[in-house]
Amino acid sequence: MKRNMNVRFSDLSGGLFAETGKADVGEGADKFQKAGGDNMAWADMFYPDPWLPESVRDASIAVIEEGISSHYTLPVGLPRLREALAEHIREKDGIEVDASRNIIVTPGSDSGLLFAMMPFLESGDQVLVPDPGYPNNYLNCKLLGAEAVHVPTYPEDNYQIRVEELEKRVNKKTKMVVLTHPNNPTTVVYRRENFEKLAEFMVANDLILVCDQAFEDHVFDGIEFVSPCTLPGMWERTVTVCSLSKGYGLSGYRIGYLYADDRIMDVYYGSAVNVVGAPCTISTYGAIAALKDKTILPAYKEILDRRRCIAHEILSSVPGVRMNRSESGILSWLDVSRLGTAREVTDYLAEHAKILVNQGTAYGMQGEGHIRIVTACFREEEEAVKRYKRIADSLWQLAEKKSIIT
Amino acid sequence: MKRNMNVRFSDLSGGLFAETGKADVGEGADKFQKAGGDNMAWADMFYPDPWLPESVRDASIAVIEEGISSHYTLPVGLPRLREALAEHIREKDGIEVDASRNIIVTPGSDSGLLFAMMPFLESGDQVLVPDPGYPNNYLNCKLLGAEAVHVPTYPEDNYQIRVEELEKRVNKKTKMVVLTHPNNPTTVVYRRENFEKLAEFMVANDLILVCDQAFEDHVFDGIEFVSPCTLPGMWERTVTVCSLSKGYGLSGYRIGYLYADDRIMDVYYGSAVNVVGAPCTISTYGAIAALKDKTILPAYKEILDRRRCIAHEILSSVPGVRMNRSESGILSWLDVSRLGTAREVTDYLAEHAKILVNQGTAYGMQGEGHIRIVTACFREEEEAVKRYKRIADSLWQLAEKKSIIT
Numbered sequence: 001m002k003r004n005m006n007v008r009f010s011d012l013s014g015g016l017f018a019e020t021g022k023a024d025v026g027e028g029a030d031k032f033q034k035a036g037g038d039n040m041a042w043a044d045m046f047y048p049d050p051w052l053p054e055s056v057r058d059a060s061i062a063v064i065e066e067g068i069s070s071h072y073t074l075p076v077g078l079p080r081l082r083e084a085l086a087e088h089i090r091e092k093d094g095i096e097v098d099a100s101r102n103i104i105v106t107p108g109s110d111s112g113l114l115f116a117m118m119p120f121l122e123s124g125d126q127v128l129v130p131d132p133g134y135p136n137n138y139l140n141c142k143l144l145g146a147e148a149v150h151v152p153t154y155p156e157d158n159y160q161i162r163v164e165e166l167e168k169r170v171n172k173k174t175k176m177v178v179l180t181h182p183n184n185p186t187t188v189v190y191r192r193e194n195f196e197k198l199a200e201f202m203v204a205n206d207l208i209l210v211c212d213q214a215f216e217d218h219v220f221d222g223i224e225f226v227s228p229c230t231l232p233g234m235w236e237r238t239v240t241v242c243s244l245s246k247g248y249g250l251s252g253y254r255i256g257y258l259y260a261d262d263r264i265m266d267v268y269y270g271s272a273v274n275v276v277g278a279p280c281t282i283s284t285y286g287a288i289a290a291l292k293d294k295t296i297l298p299a300y301k302e303i304l305d306r307r308r309c310i311a312h313e314i315l316s317s318v319p320g321v322r323m324n325r326s327e328s329g330i331l332s333w334l335d336v337s338r339l340g341t342a343r344e345v346t347d348y349l350a351e352h353a354k355i356l357v358n359q360g361t362a363y364g365m366q367g368e369g370h371i372r373i374v375t376a377c378f379r380e381e382e383e384a385v386k387r388y389k390r391i392a393d394s395l396w397q398l399a400e401k402k403s404i405i406t
Numbered sequence: 407m408k409r410n411m412n413v414r415f416s417d418l419s420g421g422l423f424a425e426t427g428k429a430d431v432g433e434g435a436d437k438f439q440k441a442g443g444d445n446m447a448w449a450d451m452f453y454p455d456p457w458l459p460e461s462v463r464d465a466s467i468a469v470i471e472e473g474i475s476s477h478y479t480l481p482v483g484l485p486r487l488r489e490a491l492a493e494h495i496r497e498k499d500g501i502e503v504d505a506s507r508n509i510i511v512t513p514g515s516d517s518g519l520l521f522a523m524m525p526f527l528e529s530g531d532q533v534l535v536p537d538p539g540y541p542n543n544y545l546n547c548k549l550l551g552a553e554a555v556h557v558p559t560y561p562e563d564n565y566q567i568r569v570e571e572l573e574k575r576v577n578k579k580t581k582m583v584v585l586t587h588p589n590n591p592t593t594v595v596y597r598r599e600n601f602e603k604l605a606e607f608m609v610a611n612d613l614i615l616v617c618d619q620a621f622e623d624h625v626f627d628g629i630e631f632v633s634p635c636t637l638p639g640m641w642e643r644t645v646t647v648c649s650l651s652k653g654y655g656l657s658g659y660r661i662g663y664l665y666a667d668d669r670i671m672d673v674y675y676g677s678a679v680n681v682v683g684a685p686c687t688i689s690t691y692g693a694i695a696a697l698k699d700k701t702i703l704p705a706y707k708e709i710l711d712r713r714r715c716i717a718h719e720i721l722s723s724v725p726g727v728r729m730n731r732s733e734s735g736i737l738s739w740l741d742v743s744r745l746g747t748a749r750e751v752t753d754y755l756a757e758h759a760k761i762l763v764n765q766g767t768a769y770g771m772q773g774e775g776h777i778r779i780v781t782a783c784f785r786e787e788e789e790a791v792k793r794y795k796r797i798a799d800s801l802w803q804l805a806e807k808k809s810i811i812t
């Protein structure tokens with residue numbers, strides 16, 4: 001029946017008939033782990049070890065014990081959750097948003113990202129997507145009939161956006177810029193001066209910005225984190241996509257949210273039942289507890305800050321590896337181009353270190369020669385460090401094979 | 407920024423700026439209930455009373471206690487859940503499906519329904535939609551750029567599909583039929599002989615069937631329930647959309663699923679991360695427990711069977727009301743056309759009975775003069791019956807006003 005499908009979907013790869021399944025979809029990762037390997041390819045804090053903050057645990061159990069977890073909340077999100085999110089936005093962005101007019105809760109930020117893009121795109125539209133970036137940024141365009149136009153960013157600029165690269169590619173078909181900020185996979189935070197230039201460009205060309213900030217909750221080294229919706233002229237043209245998955249380590253809860261001007265939000269409210277349905281009720285109450293527990297983010301930040309430093313120390317010492325200390329979140333991004341292609345290096349690590357990591361090429365053309373490692377895996381630092389060392393050992397072997405060691 | 411939106415979304419109504427919000431999206435229902443009114447417009451068994459089967463409760467708490475509810479399962483659904491669903495499908499449809507190739511779990515069946523339709527539709531396509539039917543059947547087409555072509559069904563046929571009405575409307579642009587079976591709002595079950603004719607029509611015109619079976623778990627009076635995917639020529643062209651929300655009373659868990667031929671499923675697997683993300687982890691384990699607990703469905707069926715009989719007895723006695731006993735599920739469907747328009751009657755009930763019910767017009771053009779009542783609301787039969795009587799009393803008043811009483 002593929003002949004009855006539209007071209008946006010009919011040539012998708014990575015499904016059942018793909019030679020190698022996507023690590024994050026098929027059962028490949030599951031099999032790999034059952035055979036004794038480790039999965040450091042899922043952006044899921046402390047995975048696979050058990051861990052849940054007590055406040056979230058208690059609130060989750062309470063709503064089950066009360067017997068109301070069987071019922072719907074609201075497709076746009078329970079008012080109490082939206083109020084807690086409004087407070088969170090006030091704290092992080094310094095802006096006042098109206099919980100009943102500017103926020104919608106989504107079942108995770110993946111469906112939230114597609115939903116954010118959906119009202120604006122149609123066949124023939126073009127979307128400017130900084131590369132490297134989150135894989136869905138590209139594929140979502142295709143699924144919506146639009147074309148993702150890759151806009152390269154460069155390590156020598158610390159992956160900031162070159163507005164001249166946007167200027168080169170903008171045309172009458174351009175509708176939107178989709179951005180992952182902080183960036184996934186590079187962990188880079190776009191700086192205020194970079195965003196000011198971006199904002200000018202956006203306003204001048206009357207474009208929509210969809211800004212996925214799933215990794216915003218942990219930024220290191222005192223780097224300023226700016227939500228672009230707070231810049232002049234940007235509120236009315238920005239949809240901000242967020243999540244409790246990364247910062248709060250609650251991937252399994254599937255709570256994301258969008259915030260935007262109410263003239264945009266109107267349309268999300270009007271189509272929420274169709275596109276995303278309602279969020280899970282237990283997760284709703286768990287998320288309220290997480291947002292109200294002001295100890296979670298600082299505690300996790302301390303852990304993650306140590307992790308990225310240790311990972312950097314161990315991995316950057318390998319000959320042929322170039323990397324910076326992560327600026328944010330739960331990932332490390334390594335230039336391994338002197339050791340092989342992204343595919344060669346990840347295959348080597350799967351075989352020799354018995355660890356799954358991500359090929360940089362999944363994140364765009366600028367990802368060739370790079371790998372992404374979820375350095376926040378495993379609850380105990382010691383366990384994580386063991387794996388960093390196993391990766392480093394294998395990369396050393398590769399360096400020897402490539403005669404990089406001098 | 408609405409001027410930057412595509413026409414599929416830019417003229418949506420029912421959002422923030424709508425004069426009256428949709429009962430199931432905005433905060434209208436919440437305010438109504440806080441003012442002492444009752445909401446019998448949400449298809450949520452026993453709403454708003456607390457209730458959860460012990461098996462589901464225990465499994466939900468166990469996964470929280472284990473501390474793994476914070477982690478992802480799989481975007482396509484945990485293998486153990488898909489295996490439990492394969493067993494459920496075997497029991498209900500009598501067919502063998504492969505848990506690893508034919509099933510995908512979705513966060514509820516609303517996003518599941520849109521996802522099911524998405525690969526097949528694009529701008530200019532037409533979809534045949536029996537009317538009355540679930541509102542999303544129509545709006546989803548629009549959101550995907552296609553046109554929903556209403557195909558009237560008639561009470562005098564017990565709302566079975568007239569294939570000649572399909573024949574009249576099919577053309578080169580027709581790609582799909584979208585069906586809610588058992589029907590929402592009418593509760594009618596399409597009979598085998600009706601589906602056999604439909605199947606011939608589908609095959610002859612090479613169309614895709616998306617069949618939403620959210621209400622399939624409770625069918626009364628020994629009426630045979632046939633999943634159309636089991637008919638000759640239909641498996642390869644049918645996507646079946648199901649849910650644990652209605653039959654198992656687990657709306658708040660947000661667990662739906664699609665099943666289809668693996669050549670279709672390949673595409674859902676390949677785009678699951680983009681479109682629906684992953685299902686909630688706690689809900690996943692709760693759903694496994696629900697499916698394995700063979701006492702839930704029979705116990706609920708007994709309750710629901712009594713409800714629809716009592717509701718019918720009370721409501722059909724009102725002069726000017728025409729209705730049949732519900733054939734399935736948790737709803738009752740009333741022809742109140744002699745008492746007023748759907749809007750007039752629901753407004754009257756909201757004001758005088760203090761009960762929210764659904765206007766038939768939400769379900770299509772054939773819904774004018776009708777109302778839908780979720781007769782499965784409230785845990786205690788006695789409480790439900792009180793409301794049926796309040797509705798009946800108000801309808802009597804309307805009948806008196808309209809001088810229908812003779």
